[in-house]
Amino acid sequence: MPFVRSQGADIYWKYEGKAENTPLVLLNSIGTDMDLWDAALPALRRRFSLLRVDTRGHGASDAPAGDYKLAMLARDVRATMDAAEIGTAVVAGVSLGGMIGMQLALDAPERLSGLALVCTSATMDRAAWTARVEKVGEEGMAGIVDLAMSRFLSPEFMQDRPELAASVRRGLLGMEAGGYSGCAAAIRDMDLANRLHSISVPTLVVSGERDTSTPFTGHGEHLVERIEGASHITLDAAHLAPLEAPDALASAIIDIFA
Secondary structure, eight states: OEEEEEEEEEEEEEEOOOOEEEEEEOOOTTTOOOOGGGGHHHHHHHHHEEEOOOOOSSSTOOOOOOOOOOOHHHHHHHHHHHHHTOOSSEEEEETTHHHHHHHHHHOOOGGGGEEEEESSSSSOHHHHHHHHHHHHHHOOOOTTTTHHHHHOOOOHHHHOOOHHHHHHHHHHHSSSSHHHHHHHHHHOOOOOGGGGOOOOSSSSEEETEEEEEEEEOIIIHHHHHTTTTTTEEEEOOOOOOOOHHHHHHHHHHHHHHH
């Protein structure tokens, strides 16, 4: 299995597809891993070469103790790009993955040819994420699993696809609590909102009609307003759009960046 050593942690990644295609980096939300993108892969693989990364603290990547920073998580992505010998790429990230993508666009704009920000934000409630870090520290993943599931997926999707909902829940309960809280601290402490005007790569903002965590109002709207030239689409989905609307999401990414 391919790992790259980055800032004291082994980061798991997969790179696939035709070498001549535009590279596309796929980043997961907090509480999921690279499998979040599985349903969108067949369509995306036809048009891109795909680098998937398990964010530090998630999936097969290491979960060191302590708080993480967005800049650290962005450097992890750069390390995987280096290991895969990718100079520049489109980066598509869901939730935390989108925050990492924005950080990467600010820290190393020369590495990005495009940015897809999926159900994400530059302005989250610091008090709420402070409370979440504390709750996970006290109770483990069981302490926040119901809250996370209520934000991740719509009731309609959970009713129609109970097997997928059960898999997401099992993944949450099975992950390292320290990895989750480390990334939750990165969300709590992020400092992106006043820097968005400096993002200069072509950007697509994707909102979910049923996303109660990062809806367009109060979240996506700020990205569209502050990132020059950003385009926007809305999908029939809750927070985890690659699960609820994989075909529509893949089509949007292909239309803009392929």
